[in-house]
Amino acid sequence: MTLTRRTALAAAAATLAAPAVLRAQQVRELTFYYPIAIGGPVPRIIDGYCEAFQRESGITVKPVYSGFYGETLTKAVTAIRGGTGPHFSVLLAAELHSLRDMDILAPIEDIDNSAETKAWLSGFFPAFMANSLAEGKTWSVPFQRSTSIYFYNKAMFREVGLNPDAPPRTWAELVDAGKKLTRREGAGGRWGVQLATNHGTAQWTFGALCNQVNHTLMNEAGTEVYFNHPRAIEAASFWRDMAFTHQITPQGVTEWAVLAPNFLQGTAAMIWSTTGNLTNVRTNASFEFGVAGLPGKEAPRTVVGGGNLYIFKNANPAERQAVLRFARFLTSPELAADWCIKTGYLAVRPDAWETEALKRYTAEFPPALVAKEQLPVATGELSTYENQRVYKALNDNLQALLTGSKSAQQAMADAQAEADRVLRPFRRG
C-alpha cells in the first residue's frame, strides 16, 4: 500500500512541531518487534508508515513481525535479556506491570518531560491510557487498540424471525436469540454464539463478561486479582450455562483462530471478536452482517484490548527520543485515521475521529463507529505482575469450566488460589 501524499505531509507537519532537540540527535536506524502475523494486510500498512517516516526524518525504522502477542512478548524479552533486543516494541497493553517488574522499560516522562509532550499524552482516550499509567508515569503509548465487539449474521437473524437491526443488548436477549439461532440437528449445524476460550484470549473474553456484571478483575497496582468474587462467579456461571444449560455455544475450547472462519463459513451466527477483524470480515463475508457492542447483564459492556508501544531501556537516549518521535508520527490524527480505516483497529485519539477522512469513512460504513461508541462502557484488560502466569491460572480454569470438569465456584476458587500464590511476592510492599 502507499500512503497518500497529503496524509504523509500532514503527519510530517505534526511531528515537525516537536521540540527542536528531538531533531538534533543523529539516529540512523531503529528496530522494533511487531505482534502481527505476516500473513494479513497489516504488515504492508506498517511498512508504508515506516517508509513515510524515513522520508520525513531520515531515520530507518525496521519492523520485525514476530507472531501474535504472546510470541512477540517472548521474543522481545528473551532478546533483551540476551543483549540483542529491539529499541521498542508493540506488546500487549496489559503487560504493563510485568514489564515494569523486569526493569526494561523507559517511561515517557524520563525521555522528554516537556509540557508539549504532556499535552500530547493527554490527548488519548482515557480508556486506553488506563493500561499505560503506573506510579505517576506513562510507560507506553496506545497504538494497535481495539475493543471486543460482536459480529452477527443478519441473514440468519431474518431466517429465525429476529430483527436484524436490533441485536441482543442484554444477557437474557442473548440467550433468547442464541436459542433461536442454534441448530444442532442434521446438516448445516450452527451455534448461536461463539467466544474464544484458548490460551491467550480466554482472559480477555472473561474480562468483558465480568465487566458486564460491573466487576473488575484486578486492582490498579496489578498486585491483586478478584477471581472468586461473587460477581466473577456469576459471570463464569453465565458462560458455563451458555454452553451446558442453554447450549447456544460449544462446550470445550474454541480457538481464537477459527472464530472468523466459522463466522464466514456460517457455523456461528454471532462471534465475540475484535474490531481489528472488521476489515477482514467486510472483505470476505458473502452475506450481510452487522456489528454491535457486546451485551451486558443489564446493558452493553465490553473490554478494551490490543497493543501499546513500549520503549526499552537498552535504547540510548538519542534513540529513545527518535522512538518517541516515531510514536508521535504514528498517532498523529491523519495516520491514526488512516490506520483505523485500513484495519478496523481504533484510532486512539479523539482528534483522529475529527479528520475528514475518518468522518467520510464512518458515514459510508457506520459499523466502524460501533467500537468507538463502546469506549465509555469498556474496562481495561486483566493486567497484573507475572501477567502470563496469572493468565495461565485463569485460562486453565476457564477451560476446565467449559469442558465441564469444574463448577464456576470451583474454577474461580482454584484460579484465585493459584494467582495468589504467583502474586504473593508482590504484595509485601
Place this chain on the structure above:
Amino acid sequence: MSGTAITAAATETAPLPRFDLWVWIETAAAWLFGIVWIAPLLYAVWAAIHPTGYATTFDLFAPLTLENFATAWVSAPFARYFLNTFLLVTMILVAQFVLCTLAAFVFARADFPGAGILFALVLVQLMITPDVLLVENYRTMSALGLVDTILAIGLPYMASAFGIFLLRQTFKQVPLELEEAARVEGCGTMAILLRVYVPLAKPTYLAYGLVSVSFHWNNFLWPLVITNSVETRPLTVGLAVFATLDQGIDWAIISAATLMTSAPLLLGFLLFQRQFVQSFMRAGIK
C-alpha cells in the same frame, strides 16, 4: 534358532485355502492406512489450488487458482527463509560429516585407554538430545554472543552421536587388509580414511545425510527460541509466525505456504525414494 522354529512349524499344516481372503483384508487395511497417511497432503493440495471460500466445502467443480501461492509468497519473506534453511541444513550437514567421520574412525579403529568410556559418553547424546536442553543452551549462546545467528541454530547438533555411532558401525566392517594395503603404498592416516573408509561408507553417508537434512529442515522448537529476526529464521519458524493470525486462520493460504515450504524435501523424496530406501539397507541401519 530359526532352524528349530521351522522344524516345529513343519508338523502343522498350513491353512492354504483362506489365503486369498487374508490378502484382501490386508490390502484393504494397507490402503486405508495409506489414505489416512497421505490425507493431510492431499487436503493441502486441494485447499491451496482453490479460492479461500472453497477450502472447506469440497465442491468438485470449484474454480482452480494459483493465487494462494502468490499471496503466501508475497506476504512473508519466504525467499529469505528458504535461504536461511538452506544455509542451516548445509552447514550442519558438512560439519556433521567432517566431525563424525573423524570421531567415528577413531572409535572404530584406535585402541587407547579410556576409548570405551569416551564412546559411552558420546552415546549419552542419543538419549539426552539438545532439544531438551533449551534453557541452558540458550544461556551458553547468549554468553558466546551468538543469539539470533544461523550458527547458533546448528551448533548444538553438529557433533551428532547418531552420526558417530552409524559411521563407527560401518567403519568396523571395513576389512583390515584394505587398510594394510594402503599403508604399504605409503598412505598416512588421513589418506587411508579418505581413500579407503569414506568411499566404502557412501550408503551410510547418504542415508544419514537424508535423515539429517529432513530433521533440520523440519526442526522447530530450538530455532524458535534462538532466532529473533527475518535474517535468521528458518522456514519452520517463519511459517509459524505466518500462521498466527489475529484475523483468524485462512486455510487456503496456510496450505499454499505449507506446500511451498515442504516442496523441496517432498520433491527430493519423490525423485530419490528408491535410492533412499536402498541406502538405508546398504548402510546397515537395522
Place this chain on the structure above:
Amino acid sequence: MPRRTTIHAWLMLTPALVLLFGFTHYPAVATFWHSLFSTPRGSRPARWVGFENYTYLFEDPVFLQALWNNAIYALATIPLSIAIALAMALWVNSRIAGRTALRMAYFTPTVLPMIAVANLWLFFYTPDYGLLDRVTAALFGWGPTNWIGSRETALGAMIAVAVWKEAGFFMIFYLAALQAIPPSLYEAAAIEGASRARVFWRVTVPLLGPTTLFILVNAVINAFRLVDHIIVMTRGGPDNATALLLTYIYELGFRFWDTASASALTMILLAILAATAAFQFLVLERRVHYR
C-alpha cells in the same frame, strides 16, 4: 608407534568432543547447578535455595498433570508407532497391489514439517465442518465433536498426530531389515509348510530384534521431544490436558522466564531419559542379538 597414534586419535576426536561436551554434557550439569538457585528478577539477584525448586514443582498441579500426560503419551505413541511401522513395512515388502504408491504415502509425513501439518490437522479436528467430523458423520452419523477442545479427546488427538508423523520414518528401518533377511530362510520355511503366522513369529520377528531396539530408542526420545504440534495447536490446553514435560519447560523458561523452575523440570526430564536408557541398554540389550 602407539604414542603417536594416541595423539592422532585425540586430535581427530577433539572437535566433536568439544561440541558434544559443550552442548550436551556441560548444559546437563549446569542445568542441575542452576536448578538449585532462585530465578533472578529485575533487581533481585539469584540466591541459593537448595532443592526448593523441586519441592515447588511437586506441589505444582500443572507439573503433575504434565508428568501424567507424558506417561500416557509415551505409552501410547511408542507401541502404536512401532506396531504400525512394522505392519507398513510388511505390507510394502510383500506383493501387495500398489506397494510403491503406499510406500510413498506412508513416508510423506516424515518429510513434512510438523509445524506446517499441525495447521492442517487443526482443520481436520475442527468441529462441524472439519474433515474428521464430516467423515464420522457420514459413516456413523455422529454429531460434531470438539476433538482438540475437550479434555477427553485432546490428548488422543495429539497422540494420533505424533504416531502419524513418526510411523513412516520407522517403517524405513524395518523395511531395510526385512529386505536383508535371506530369502533362503523363507524358502526353507515354505518347503516345510509353515503357516504365515508361524513364519512371522519364528523367523521374521527374532531377526528384527536389533532394529526394534534401535527404533525403540528413537521412539522413546520422540515421546519426550515431539511436541511441536502441541505448541502450535493447543498450547497444552484445554486445562493442561495436553501439557507435556517439554511444552511445560518451554512455557516456564520462555513464557514466564522462570528459569529456575525450568531447570529443575529439565533435570527431572533428564532423569527419566537416563532411567529409560539404562533400562534399554542393560535389560533389553541382552535379549536381542546385536552385532
